[in-house]
Amino acid sequence: MGATIAVFTRDLRVRDNPVLAAACRGADRVVPLFVRDPRVLSSEFSLGRKDFLEECLSNVDSSLRARGGRLVLRDGDPVEQIARVADEVDARRVHLAGDVSAYARRRADALTDALGRRELVIHDDVHAVVPPGRVLPAGRDHFAVFGPYFRRWQEAPTRREVPAPRRIAVPESVRSARCAARTGGETAARRRLSAWVNGGLGDYAEHHDLLAVDGTSRLSPYLHLGCVSPLELARRAGPGAFTRQLAWRDFHLQVLAARPDTTHRDYRPRGDRWREDPQALRAWQDGLTGIPIVDAGLRQLRTEGWMHNRARLITASFLTKTLYLDWRAGAAHFFRWLLDGDLANNCLNWQWVAGTGTDTRPNRVLNPLRQAARYDPDGEYVRRHVPELSHLPASTIHTPWRHRGRVDYPPPVVDLAEGRARFLAARR
Template identity: 45%
Template sequence: MSTTVVLFTRDLRLSDHPALYAAAAEADRVVPLFVLDPALLRVSARNRIAYLADALADLRGLLRERGGDLVVRWGDTAAETARLVVETAATAVHVSADVSALAARRARRLAEAVGAAGARLRAFPGVTVVPPGALRPVRGDHYRVFTPYLRAWESAQWRAPLPAPERVVLPGSLDPGRLPEPDLTRHGIGTLSPQRARGGVGAARAQMRAWLSGTAPDRGEGSRLGCHLRFGCISPLEVALLARDHPDGAALLRGLALRDFHHQVAWASPGLHRADRRPGRIRWREDEAGFAAWCSGTTGVPIVDAGMRQLLREGYLPGRVRSIAAAYLTRVLRVHWKRGADHFHSLLVDGDVAANYGNWRQVAGIGGVPRPDLRFDPLRQARRWDPDGSYVRRHLPELRGVPGAQVHDPTLLPQP
């Protein structure tokens, strides 16, 4: 009987999972595997670790409904996968292709370890709507500017979504291992946000239904699907298809395209998120007091402070507020963009390396279209995005009695 191991990473679902679908179709037995690597947990945001624990429990339940289970191992991903290949006599390991520098290193080590154990590693799409590298300009291996990429992305032929397998058969007598304990968040960096999103397929589907029906609370703050997409608890392709047919889906669809854009940039240059493509063009400043005020939401600029306090409380920020907060740090305070990107990454439940650092590079003016001298007016941006002041009042209790757009007046808050 043939056996295939499916290594789950950030694709924690059963529906539209090409790697799992192929394994179930081709092999007699399928071993769904997730490896908890202590080295990675130590540098992951506590908010994302908490989401991961929820998502793994949800995934195990879904697999058990189909006769299978989620096999959980602790240790180095390549070594534990190879060990399971030997234990189950598997001939193949399936994984969803990813683009970060960490994912590239993992793929190389997996190929070596799995090959030495007698199996073949196969990578499948599923992390993005359009696979990185599938769309290329006339010259070059990837798009450096979003607008032409968006045109190509919108006109591309997407693959058809795949159903979840009806049944998953594990090898007999295989110990599935234990799920993470509730205190898994003792690992990691950043603080644990008290109102962070719950993880898992169930939560992702519920959020998608609420967005489609218009019943999601604070709908004006975005779809809030980012964390579910980051962990793959919902398929980005399925979300894109639903958004494309929805009367209010344009903004969500554009966000998915932007996410794919940053992934194809990271695919072409896996270490780019840590690099200044044009170093020396911006004179950054050392402003510890300003950076601390920005992190704590006490800059005195209402829209910035509202966003940074929401980030601390929820591990989430609407896309426009991310851009406003990032522009304030980099273009007003002139603090280096990496410091801001790292702070976001330590708190965001949806902390996707490619998207987070890619967006920060763009806002700082060192991305594909360099604009380091672009002027930025936070008050003007605030009034355009939050014209009635409802967002600021929601997240700054001390300003809830201020009417309308007056809430954006920077003299209302103490200046640092």
């Protein structure tokens, strides 16, 4: 039956992977291939983010070796490397997960041309529970409001899960770059998934906004790189508040599929003339704004490569609506540091907060002090991430003007009331 190639992209798992399963069904020899693109893995990514990818690749390699195979790693332009491997093994077909970004679309188009007579099989049901385009409003190419999308999403048919292949035979002659031995990836994701479904999931609706509580799944980095199947996760979690968040993820994918330029252009322009203030931007990036709850979130981002979702909302609102700085600067900073820096979720969540996206209340401003009082009432989250404030009582820790002269901590970069008034005046 010849050889086929299963190209891994951000589907770094062997369980419920339609790309790998289809490749194994269609040939007696399979090349599981991942190409590290230097244009993507550039200096704009943090070291932690690059390390996380290597952990996931190493785990895929281990899982494949347990089944008699191995992961073939190449470095360079993905189209050139995939076509080169296809020539080396005389592959008849190349299997690839469909994706919605402009980069992914250009890659698929170029690969079709480069493969010539060989068949490129695109699998559109890998990265989402309900793939983009599966549910559509009448007369439009995507849903622009989450509520009606979610109602249709809940009713949409989904594919069957596919098991991991039992055996994989890889041509011995195909060469590979070195894959460093590391822990993590799909194995870690599945442990976390089981612990979450059997533990914290039941309290998610009550605890997911509490900043100091470990009330979220922490599965987002693994979902981003496909170490866990979103379809399997949704089925194991069942209906409820957590699965609604998976629907939001699919919602953003279908928006990006219809509007690939929303990674850098306003979905709904508001006529903003964003301020230029490099000093304020730097203070925000470094977690030195003088607003403790904002600084705690941004320091968590730097140290963990992750930020609590409520903190993401608070820090993003502060940048765009209190400092009135461009959402794209915030999205770029998050994308550099977040292990779960997903293009659709990151950019469209930023647009939602900035009021240029799908939010039906585009001018809402989150007051960080009120948010802190509600979601970190004892100041535990701030103490954890802003150690210079760790000795202060809860009654003081969230009120920055009381810190002067007591700790080595900067004064606020902006008066909150003035910042809010400036934003609302600009939007009017």
